[in-house]
Amino acid sequence: MADFSPEQLLELFQRAQNQFTDRVDAVAPDQWEDPALPEWTVGDLVAHLVTESLWVPPLLAGEPYAEGRFPDLTSDLLGSDPFTSWESAADDALSAFAEDDAMLRTVHLESGTMPASFYIRQLTTDLTIHAWDLASATGGDTELDGELVTAALLVAEDIPETGVPEKIDPPLDVSDSAPPQTRLLARFGRKA
Numbered sequence: 001m002a003d004f005s006p007e008q009l010l011e012l013f014q015r016a017q018n019q020f021t022d023r024v025d026a027v028a029p030d031q032w033e034d035p036a037l038p039e040w041t042v043g044d045l046v047a048h049l050v051t052e053s054l055w056v057p058p059l060l061a062g063e064p065y066a067e068g069r070f071p072d073l074t075s076d077l078l079g080s081d082p083f084t085s086w087e088s089a090a091d092d093a094l095s096a097f098a099e100d101d102a103m104l105r106t107v108h109l110e111s112g113t114m115p116a117s118f119y120i121r122q123l124t125t126d127l128t129i130h131a132w133d134l135a136s137a138t139g140g141d142t143e144l145d146g147e148l149v150t151a152a153l154l155v156a157e158d159i160p161e162t163g164v165p166e167k168i169d170p171p172l173d174v175s176d177s178a179p180p181q182t183r184l185l186a187r188f189g190r191k192a
Helices: 006-025 042-060 074-078 082-097 116-138 146-156 180-187
Strands: 035-037 106-109 112-115
Touching (some): 006 082, 006 146, 042 082, 042 116, 074 082, 116 180, 146 180
Antiparallel strands (some): 106 112
């Protein structure tokens, strides 16, 4: 996997957040209950990334993952203003990763420990894929930032060929000569 400096990782993460924010901002009031992914509404998708962002500060502070720390219900996570809920959680996550030694830390996830520098790559990839999901579900802009696609493809190299049960669908067949965004989406079981 390519080496990125802490500054580059932070910049990519912020760009991925901004890309997702643009898609959240474009959600019409009557689209929050529309389907986005199997068993997830548009609101559920945004709530998933709110939860992911809420976890960043405690994990970077050395706290272990603990089930039940944050609400499970989409309505509790998004409240009456989903955009503000997303933006607040995203800002706190960015601030935590921007701390001087954040990329040198280890985080304790539900799945085990990993370097914070890899954790931020995973979150950047998650934000990138879900920006496409959200745009697809709401009729928004599905064209992804090319540098984010390239960075996410590097993370995708570590995903098993069978996918990850209940998290990542098995990859779809696509030509190696397909555009990078098409290859990335296929790697995560999505058809462009």
